Amino acid sequence: MDKLFSIIIPSLNQGRFLEDALVSLFSQTGEMDYEVIVVDGGSSDTSFEIIKKYENRLAWWCHEKDNGQSDALNKGFKQARGRFLTWLNADDVMLPGTLERVRRRIQAHDECGKAIDWIVGNMIHMDVQERVLWCARGEGWHDFLFRHAPVRVYGPSAFFAKSLYEKTSGVDLSFRVAMDKDLWLMFKNLGARYVRVDAYFWGFRAHANSKTRGAEYDRIPEHKEENARVNRKNGLVVTFGGIMLQRFWRLFNGCYLLSASDTLRFKGKKITGITINS
Numbered sequence: 001m002d003k004l005f006s007i008i009i010p011s012l013n014q015g016r017f018l019e020d021a022l023v024s025l026f027s028q029t030g031e032m033d034y035e036v037i038v039v040d041g042g043s044s045d046t047s048f049e050i051i052k053k054y055e056n057r058l059a060w061w062c063h064e065k066d067n068g069q070s071d072a073l074n075k076g077f078k079q080a081r082g083r084f085l086t087w088l089n090a091d092d093v094m095l096p097g098t099l100e101r102v103r104r105r106i107q108a109h110d111e112c113g114k115a116i117d118w119i120v121g122n123m124i125h126m127d128v129q130e131r132v133l134w135c136a137r138g139e140g141w142h143d144f145l146f147r148h149a150p151v152r153v154y155g156p157s158a159f160f161a162k163s164l165y166e167k168t169s170g171v172d173l174s175f176r177v178a179m180d181k182d183l184w185l186m187f188k189n190l191g192a193r194y195v196r197v198d199a200y201f202w203g204f205r206a207h208a209n210s211k212t213r214g215a216e217y218d219r220i221p222e223h224k225e226e227n228a229r230v231n232r233k234n235g236l237v238v239t240f241g242g243i244m245l246q247r248f249w250r251l252f253n254g255c256y257l258l259s260a261s262d263t264l265r266f267k268g269k270k271i272t273g274i275t276i277n278s
Contacts, residue, residue, distance in 0.1 A: 005034035005099060006082030010072035011090035015046035017205065022054050024093035030100030035059035037079055039072040070171045070179045077165060084159045092156065093203040097277060101199050102159050117161035118187060118194040121201030123154040128207050130271045135262035137255045141193045145249060148242025151184040153194065157202040164192055178226045185234035199277045
């Protein structure tokens with residue numbers, strides 16, 4: 001391992017947003033101990049030109065047909081040289097200061113002799129112009145709740161050790177939208193427990209062509225079916241009681257209230273014009 005972080009950008013015809021994603025990574029402050037890998041599925045738009053523009057700053061890239069986002073992630077993780085892995089969708093952004101916050105948390109645990117292998121943060125939903133729509137905070141790990149309800153981790157807000165990832169079967173190509181939830185459940189079944197950093201890491205851009213479409217995700221039939229398959233594969237039996245307990249826990253620990261407060265503070269403001277983690 002010769003880097004602390006490897007960040008994979010899977011992309012297909014996201015030339016409209018790809019440069020924003022790259023700039024959000026290359027403008028991270030603090031120690032520049034990371035590499036960026038772009039896995040483009042043979043885009044027919046301006047993506048190739050954007051990749052070539054930044055190729056001297058990329059550790060590895062390709063522009064070739066693949067079998068979707070899950071395949072692209074596997075390709076990228078195979079090339080990664082970082083101790084910790086993450087990814088950033090080509091239409092999203094990494095929020096300022098994210099890598100430095102995660103680095104400091106890793107360093108603190110290393111110095112105490114209690115190394116961690118899974119770190120997660122919070123997310124911001126934004127519109128096409130990168131204006132805040134709403135904020136989402138997550139809770140800390142809770143063994144009992146996550147035996148009866150899904151592990152709540154917001155996609156690319158997660159950083160995980162390559163050594164942990166290599167204990168899994170990799171990203172499952174049969175999943176189109178729930179491949180991240182599948183990874184989290186595989187990590188859980190291996191005994192991994194995440195550490196949450198109470199900061200916003202990921203800016204999710206909601207737009208007409210987005211696969212998950214933000215808040216609508218759980219109401220789309222194909223997504224519900226895929227989530228059910230993920231649960232069955234990993235032996236998770238989601239119960240109504242478990243879901244309600246999880247919601248109560250999020251209410252009790254302030255997740256809902258703090259998310260609403262942050263939304264009121266930042267809604268309509270551009271990500272680039274505010275200090276979201278102050």
